[in-house]
Amino acid sequence: MALLPILSYPDSRLRTIAAPIKTITADIKTLAADMIETMYDAQGIGLAATQVDKHVQLIVMDLSENKDAPMVFINPKITPLVTEKQPYEEGCLSVPDVYDKVERPNKVRIEALDENGDAIDMEAEGLLAVCIQHEMDHLNGVIFVDYLSHLKQTRARDKVRKVLKVRDKQQLDHDRKVKEAQATPV
Template sequence: MALLPILSFPDPRLRTIAKPVEQVNDEIRQLAADMFETMYAASGIGLAATQVDRHIQLIVMDLSETKDQPLVFINPQVTPLTDETQPYEEGCLSVPQIYDKVERPSRVKIEALN
């Protein structure tokens, strides 16, 4: 596994539209593993492939306190299940040490390859 450099805002590459993953192969699996290593080393809970300069629809997350529940989402589609929203304090590894409350739907459905 390898630590990957994380792009920092205002790097224009962060605005690149990610393409769908067409085939899950060893290269995609290795990228996901490297992204987890990078995310954990940066004390993050989520990382998108675009943040490591790979412009494909791949996200890794681990919301657990013990960092032992890794999730991989490939080609994710997020659908709100309610009009209700809740504020969540969020940060971003591409905008270090900046946190703010963001309104998000209270419930969502996520469809993705994993």
């Protein structure tokens, strides 16, 4: 398994529409496993293939407390089961450190395939319903900040740039220290 780089907002590749998966191959299963590892490493609860620059209809999620119940959704389709929408505070691995309320139906039906090609047909409420809709948006080139005002989108873009700049600096500092440690004779 491998950790995959996660695209950050406003990267235009996040706007790519994902293609349906025709056949569940070993490569698709590996991608799903890599996405699960990447999601756990990033401390997320959901990840769409679009976010790791793979433009196929694949979503992984794990809403369990112990991070031991990963779910894989291939070619997912959702149907709202209620007309009213409820606000839910969302965040996104592609929009680090930005959180805001988004209104979505609180109950949906999910139809998909799992990584073995078995059919999934379930009703979801609460966090699972919100999370699957959030990840489905990614497959359709939509990011949760698209639901926010123009001002909040601008603030989100600026905040992501600052977060990435800090991360880059921390990585450079870490790499420099590792290099210095390797160059020091024992």
